[in-house]
């Protein structure tokens with residue numbers, strides 16, 4: 001059948017007004033990718049903290065504005081300092097998440113461009129990425145001491161790569177987020193939406209609960225706790241506007257268990273109560289959260305358990 005000469009049916013021409021595309025957010029750790037994603041989606045989807053590498057998963061956030069549906073892909077910070085298995089997986093995730101996207105938001109800190117930024121940019125210059133629009137997001141504009149320095153700096157950036165757009169901005173400023181959505185929209189292909197209009201993420205509530213607990217865990221323990229610690233959801237029950245959750249924080253050593261529990265159980269209590277409050281806001285539901293701490297005893301190697309951590 002020669003589709004060129006077939007008149008498009010009415011339904012198709014209606015759908016063709018819709019735009020939908022995958023938008024990758026990449027950049028070295030700590031430039032504000034998760035903050036940006038949350039602001040773009042309009043809700044807390046990806047966890048943030050001052051600690052680099054809190055984002056271990058590829059997380060999508062979805063935002064539908066008018067006829068355009070943006071499907072955001074958050075990627076872990078590009079890492080090359082320690083070539084551990086986990087970091088190798090992170091780098092693979094970065095590469096594979098770029099192959100199928102329609103547009104890339106390359107996030108840097110305004111006025112700064114160091115070796116770690118250059119390494120991420122070199123990924124974007126791979127042959128497989130030729131022709132893919134890359135937008136330079138110069139974030140944290142508010143943190144730049146002299147605003148006027150941004151222009152000469154942008155000029156330098158122009159020489160580093162043929163960026164499709166230059167967007168100096170502040171991820172924490174609502175007006176900048178709206179402006180960015182408008183800039184990205186023309187780069188989304190015209191095609192029907194992938195998700196419902198009110199969808200926010202394709203991640204389950206169960207996954208969001210584990211992520212939220214993990215964020216509080218790392219925030220409230222500071223730098224003492226290694227990344228090997230993780231959170232497993234043992235029970236997740238939905239009863240109308242109520243969620244009953246039981247979760248275990250899995251640590252490697254007895255000493256870590258003590259850190260997580262804190263004096264008289266204070267820290268664990270705080271982790272639980274802060275996570276519970278955020279989840280209640282996110283879902284607009286009541287949450288009962290029971291938290292346990294366990295020292296891992298070899299069963300981390302068990303495949304089923306690894307799968308339940310989400311590291312397939």
Ligand SMILES: Nc1nc2c(ncn2[C@@H]2O[C@H](COP(=O)(O)OP(=O)(O)OP(=O)(O)O)[C@@H](O)[C@H]2O)c(=O)[nH]1
Nearest residue numbers: 029030031032033034035052053055077140170171
């Ligand atoms: N001043 C300022 N701070 C920001 C802005 N955007 C993000 N931040 C802060 O920068 C820090 C890092 O932000 P994240 O969103 O966790 O950074 P990330 O790039 O996702 O980090 P990784 O998960 O390590 O890759 C946090 O303390 C944010 O509050 C901004 O526009 N201005």
